[in-house]
Amino acid sequence: MQEISLNILDIAQNSIRANATLIEITVEENPESDLFAFTIKDNGCGMDEEMVKRVSDPFVTTRTTRKVGLGISLLKVAAQQTGGDITISSTLGVGTTIRADFSYNHIDRQPLGDISAVMVSLISMNPDIDFVYTHKYCKEEFQLDTRELRAILGEEVKLSEISVASWIGEFINSNLAIYGGAK
Amino acid sequence: MKSIAELEAIKKKVLDSVNLRKEREEGVRVVVGMATCGIAAGARPVMTAFLEEANKRNLSNVVIEQTGCIGMCALEPIVEVYVPGKEKVTYVKMTAEKVAKIVSDHIVNGAPVIEYTVGAQK
Numbered sequence: 001m002q003e004i005s006l007n008i009l010d011i012a013q014n015s016i017r018a019n020a021t022l023i024e025i026t027v028e029e030n031p032e033s034d035l036f037a038f039t040i041k042d043n044g045c046g047m048d049e050e051m052v053k054r055v056s057d058p059f060v061t062t063r064t065t066r067k068v069g070l071g072i073s074l075l076k077v078a079a080q081q082t083g084g085d086i087t088i089s090s091t092l093g094v095g096t097t098i099r100a101d102f103s104y105n106h107i108d109r110q111p112l113g114d115i116s117a118v119m120v121s122l123i124s125m126n127p128d129i130d131f132v133y134t135h136k137y138c139k140e141e142f143q144l145d146t147r148e149l150r151a152i153l154g155e156e157v158k159l160s161e162i163s164v165a166s167w168i169g170e171f172i173n174s175n176l177a178i179y180g181g182a183k
Numbered sequence: 184m185k186s187i188a189e190l191e192a193i194k195k196k197v198l199d200s201v202n203l204r205k206e207r208e209e210g211v212r213v214v215v216g217m218a219t220c221g222i223a224a225g226a227r228p229v230m231t232a233f234l235e236e237a238n239k240r241n242l243s244n245v246v247i248e249q250t251g252c253i254g255m256c257a258l259e260p261i262v263e264v265y266v267p268g269k270e271k272v273t274y275v276k277m278t279a280e281k282v283a284k285i286v287s288d289h290i291v292n293g294a295p296v297i298e299y300t301v302g303a304q305k
Contacts, residue, residue, distance in 0.1 A: 001222070006223070013218065069219075120231070121227055124247060125215075125217065125230075125248055148187065149187070161197050161243075163238060165234055165238075166238045167189065167193055169231075169234075174185045
C-alpha cells in the first residue's frame with residue numbers, strides 16, 4: 001500500500017465482512033507530539049481471543065478462496081517500520097476496534113493520501129452501512145456522520161447516488177483543507 | 184467551504200431523476216474489486232474515475248458497487264460491467280485513464296471495449 005488511507009480502505013473491508021452496521025473511522029494527526037494514528041471501530045460480529053492473536057499472521061484468513069490474508073499484516077509492517085504498532089481488541093457479538101500508531105515525523109511514515117476518495121468509496125459502495133469519519137489535527141476536528149446525511153436525504157435518495165457521492169468527496173476535501181491537515 | 188445544507192438541493196435533483204428512472208428499466212452496474220489485492224493494485228482511483236465520469240455525464244442510471252477478491256489478483260484492478268439483458272463484461276488491469284473510454288463506448292453506447300477485457304489478455 002502506498003498511502004495510509006489505502007490501508008484504511010482495506011482494513012474497513014474487514015468490518016464490512018463482519019456485517020457491521022456502523023463503522024467509525026478516526027484519524028489523528030499531531031506533529032508536535034509526533035503522533036499519527038487511526039482507529040477503525042465497528043459493531044460487527046467480532047472475533048474470539050484466539051483469532052485476535054492470530055489475525056496479523058498472513059497465513060490466517062477466514063475466507064475460503066485462498067489461504068492468505070494480507071490486509072492486517074501489511075498494516076502492521078507499515079506501522080512498525082515507523083516505530084509504531086497496531087492494537088486490536090474484539091469481543092464476539094459486540095465488534096472490533098483496530099488502532100494503528102505511527103511516528104508522525106518518521107521518514108518511512110507513508111502520507112495519509114487521498115482519504116476523501118477512500119471515504120467516498122466506502123460510503124457510496126456500502127450505502128446501507130453508517131460511517132462516522134472524524135479527523136483530528138492538533139486541536140481542530142472535522143466530523144462526517146452518514147446518519148446526519150441520511151436524515152437530510154430521506155429514504156428515497158441513497159448514499160450511493162452518484163451526485164451524492166461526488167458531493168461527499170468535495171465536502172470532506174473542502175473541510176480538511178481548512179487547517180492544512182491530511183498530509 | 185461546503186456545507187451540509189447543499190445536500191437538500193442534491194436531494195431534489197435526485198428525486199426528480201428517480202421519477203424519470205422509474206419509467207426506464209433497471210440500470211447499469213459497475214462492480215469494482217475492493218479486496219487487498221485490488222486496492223494495492225489501484226482500485227480506488229479507478230472507482231473514483233467511474234464516479235467522476237458518471238457524474239460529469241449525468242448518468243443517473245449507473246450504480247457503482249464493490250466486490251471482494253475473485254481470485255485473479257495478478258489482473259487487478261478488475262471491474263465488471265453489467266448491462267441489463269447483456270452478458271457481463273470483465274475488464275482487467277484497469278487504470279483511471281481507461282475509464283472514460285469504457286463509459287462512453289460501453290455504458291453509453293453499448294459497445295464493450297474488447298481490448299481492455301479479460302478475454303484480450305494473453
